[in-house]
Amino acid sequence: MTLLIDGKKISAAVVEQLAIDTKTFIAEFGVTPGLAVVLVGDDPASQVYVRNKVKQATAAGFHSTEHRLPADTGQEELNALVEQLNNDPSVHGILVQLPLPEQLNEPEIIRLIAAEKDVDGFHPLNVGALASGMAELIPCTPMGCMIMLEKTLGDLSGKHAVVVGRSNIVGKPMAALLLQANCTVTVVHSRSAEIEAICRQADILVAAVGRPEMIRGSWIKPGATVIDVGINAVEKDGKRRLVGDVAFGEASEVAGAISPVPGGVGPMTIACLMKNTLTAARQQVSA
Numbered sequence: 073m074t075l076l077i078d079g080k081k082i083s084a085a086v087v088e089q090l091a092i093d094t095k096t097f098i099a100e101f102g103v104t105p106g107l108a109v110v111l112v113g114d115d116p117a118s119q120v121y122v123r124n125k126v127k128q129a130t131a132a133g134f135h136s137t138e139h140r141l142p143a144d145t146g147q148e149e150l151n152a153l154v155e156q157l158n159n160d161p162s163v164h165g166i167l168v169q170l171p172l173p174e175q176l177n178e179p180e181i182i183r184l185i186a187a188e189k190d191v192d193g194f195h196p197l198n199v200g201a202l203a204s205g206m207a208e209l210i211p212c213t214p215m216g217c218m219i220m221l222e223k224t225l226g227d228l229s230g231k232h233a234v235v236v237g238r239s240n241i242v243g244k245p246m247a248a249l250l251l252q253a254n255c256t257v258t259v260v261h262s263r264s265a266e267i268e269a270i271c272r273q274a275d276i277l278v279a280a281v282g283r284p285e286m287i288r289g290s291w292i293k294p295g296a297t298v299i300d301v302g303i304n305a306v307e308k309d310g311k312r313r314l315v316g317d318v319a320f321g322e323a324s325e326v327a328g329a330i331s332p333v334p335g336g337v338g339p340m341t342i343a344c345l346m347k348n349t350l351t352a353a354r355q356q357v358s359a
């Protein structure tokens with residue numbers, strides 16, 4: 073029997089615990105954790121995610137604000153908003169939805185966000201802290217994947233984890249976290265040779281490439297744990313559907329445990345954003 077790793081259920085438990093911790097925090101410090109979400113442009117999928125984030129923030133007991141800027145916003149204008157949020161003591165976490173429209177310089181914005189308010193964990197200071205095992209703010213998607221893996225497998229020591237993809241937002245931080253959990257870690261990417269054969273050696277396979285159903289059942293070692301990070305919108309029978317980077321039907325016949333899309337990593341990402349917001353608030357009140 074293949075176990076379905078239910079991200080909806082696990083994330084609900086995370087948010088429930090967080091709501092309790094938030095109450096305690098507010099009672100102790102008299103401060104409500106605040107999250108500011110910035111969205112530039114009007115991509116409909118992004119609007120859905122931003123709305124979900126604001127909704128979950130409210131459920132966790134946070135104060136949250138949404139800042140929408142038009143698609144043609146200039147760098148100066150976005151910088152000014154980020155600086156204003158950096159200086160606002162009621163805001164403990166800042167998330168600027170990526171990717172940004174192409175006239176905007178993404179690395180500049182990532183560096184401009186105050187590191188202690190960087191709830192995405194993308195600022196170079198937070199990336200460095202993660203690489204050396206001193207992280208407070210950990211990128212949300214990889215953190216969510218680790219919670220799912222530990223919930224499913226317990227101790228991860230000695231397992232061979234293969235990460236497919238090397239992005240700054242998922243692949244690289246995922247590899248760092250797996251290494252810290254004492255896995256043997258292999259990262260494969262678009263230039264790698266023998267990707268299939270390497271995937272077939274994985275006890276833990278994390279797919280984060282952004283290519284619909286690229287990973288087939290035949291790439292998976294029987295009994296392996298598969299985490300599907302991909303959220304790809306595809307047309308099927310004239311309807312918009314979400315599929316992962318893993319061919320779910322085939323893969324679930326081979327894997328020991330697998331996370332679905334939707335209902336897997338997506339909700340975990342949002343739950344971890346809430347965790348980071350409370351962590352950030354905690355750091356800031358005791359600073």
Ligand SMILES: Nc1nc(=O)c2c([nH]1)NC[C@@H]1CN(c3ccc(C(=O)N[C@@H](CCC(=O)O)C(=O)O)cc3)C=[N+]21
Nearest residue numbers: 121167168169170171192303334335336338339341342
């Ligand atoms: N600075 C920044 N940080 C992010 O964390 C970030 C970002 N930019 N840009 C966009 C991506 C995408 N992302 C998702 C989070 C949750 C779901 C999610 O909950 N998805 C549901 C389905 C939602 C639906 O039906 O459309 C699920 O998988 O079950 C999806 C996508 C966060 N991102």
